[in-house]
Amino acid sequence: MQPDLSTEMDGNTVLSPVLDQRVRREQYRLLSNHLPVVLPGSLLIAVLLAWGFWNTADHTAILVWLSLLVAVITARLGLASYFSRLPERPEADHLLRNTLLLGSFISGCIWGSAGILFFDPENAYGFALLVIVLGGLVAGSLGSHSYYFPNFPLFAIPEFLPLMGGLLVVENDFYTLIGLMMALFLMLNLFYSKKYADMIERSIRLQFANDALLERLKASNRELHEYSYTDSLTGIGNRRQFDLDFDQTWQVAETTEAPVCLILMDVDHFKEYNDTYGHPQGDEVLKSLALVLLNVCEEQKVRGRPMRIGGEEFALLLKGDLDLAIDIAETIRESVKKMKIDRGEEHRVTASFGVARAQPAKGGSRGALLDAADKALYKAKAAGRDRVIADRKSGAGKHG
Known part of the structure; x- marks a missing residue:
């Protein structure tokens, strides 16, 4: 500059x-x-x-x-x-x-x-x-x-x-x-x-x-873009960035005929955690979760970036097969369990995952992929939390 x-x-x-x-x-x-x-x-x-x-x-x-x-x-x-x-x-x-x-x-x-x-x-x-x-x-x-x-x-x-x-x-x-x-x-x-x-x-x-x-x-525009598309708490992409990446990833996949996978992650019992330890401590947990997601993506060489799309909900878009997405979700889940927080082992943080796969070039839709991943996440919560469940019309997998 x-x-x-x-x-x-x-x-x-x-x-x-x-x-x-x-x-x-x-x-x-x-x-x-x-x-x-x-x-x-x-x-x-x-x-x-x-x-x-x-x-x-x-x-x-x-x-x-x-x-x-x-x-x-x-x-x-x-x-x-x-x-x-x-x-x-x-x-x-x-x-x-x-x-x-x-x-x-x-x-x-x-x-x-x-x-x-x-x-x-x-x-x-x-x-x-x-x-x-x-x-x-x-x-x-x-x-x-x-x-x-x-x-x-x-x-x-x-x-x-x-x-x-x-x-x-x-x-x-x-x-x-x-x-x-x-x-x-x-x-x-x-x-x-x-x-x-x-x-x-x-x-x-x-x-x-x-x-x-x-x-x-130009610098102001860059700062405005970063402010508009970055989650101010965790520093990763926000819902607006997720929607933009979703559109771009989908368009590319329609051309290349590559499958698209979506991982949705939700922190287990986060409301109770906030009520017990306070929102500042809850914010620290969210920051730590974002860092875990970034580290796993870097280690696994994931061609995608994690985003915070809700209060305690995160998303990750991937190109590739469902099994690969499940493995990455499992890696994230294990890393979250090992995450060190100040409240001791009895208060460790866990997360539930829903994974879905779509084929944009064969008539799949973004809405259907998001709905399938959300339903899989709901099943993971209903099944006891701290697990990964994948769902798609052609088949599903269960880990946890």
């Missing part, structure tokens, strides 16, 4: 450090996962930019610039792949964050150096190409670089600043105007990057809060 990540207080969400850590980890993961898409695209743009300036700029400078960019992109992709295989832990998160930020800054610096290497005030074509490429990179990287806000400024500012500064120092009103417009463009992108990053963070927090709420809802 997920830990409780947030609580509601006066309509506001109070966030825990655990949630903050998970949010940051998700932001880093989103940044890292986008690198294999973003970086190859930026490399293609770099190649086109180098080709555009091949005839006007120094070839060595172009090749060095392009080689540095390839090296950085290769390293960033390799590190992203490495971190994706690491287990989640705070140390790895911190190292991934620093790696991502450093990679963005170095990439921004290399791209920014293009504004120094390739800018020529006399080359209007080259100037236009630089502005389009560098401005396009800033705008295009806003989404992919803003999952964690510090990442975008570390790329955009060193990428845009050299060309922008170069324009402002040139004694030309047109270039000065373009430089000021680029500064405004950069500030707008930084503003919207922060807005986008905040929106992403809120979305992640909401997702995690919803996940935590869903886990709590």
Whole structure:
């Protein structure tokens, strides 16, 4: 189950450090996962930019610039792949964050150096190409670089600043105007990057809060199911669980043509026991009986589970022949007689059993099986109790 990540207080969400850590980890993961898409695209743009300036700029400078960019992109992709295989832990998160930020800054610096290497005030074509490429990179990287806000400024500012500064120092009103417009463009992108990053963070927090709420809802449903289908005193299934298992077992037996046996057990003289020793002691007896039933089922490898279907009445559904069911009932009966209680040997607890068998695939009915087992139980009580009696139309067996 997920830990409780947030609580509601006066309509506001109070966030825990655990949630903050998970949010940051998700932001880093989103940044890292986008690198294999973003970086190859930026490399293609770099190649086109180098080709555009091949005839006007120094070839060595172009090749060095392009080689540095390839090296950085290769390293960033390799590190992203490495971190994706690491287990989640705070140390790895911190190292991934620093790696991502450093990679963005170095990439921004290399791209920014293009504004120094390739800018020529006399080359209007080259100037236009630089502005389009560098401005396009800033705008295009806003989404992919803003999952964690510090990442975008570390790329955009060193990428845009050299060309922008170069324009402002040139004694030309047109270039000065373009430089000021680029500064405004950069500030707008930084503003919207922060807005986008905040929106992403809120979305992640909401997702995690919803996940935590869903886990709590599932846990509550499990508890409700357990409360609805479990006997609160003994911890085994109750009558509702018995009815559900009866339906499911019957449906499977109709398909597989397997016989179904039902064992009903009733504690002998339980009312008198309660009247004599009190209900708390009677409750302890019922708990001990449930434990005996569970132990016998485990030892005998019974493919069924005991249930308490009434005050002192228990039931066990089995798949198999009647003789097997009788043997299991006998084992339970002997175990009940050996059960240790605080009231001494003269007050030992015994139980009576009724066993019946049905063949669902051959027209038997659940009601008839339950009625047959109940009648067999009544016969066991009438015959002196502390015994097992089996009854069915095709034959009956008697033990005790």
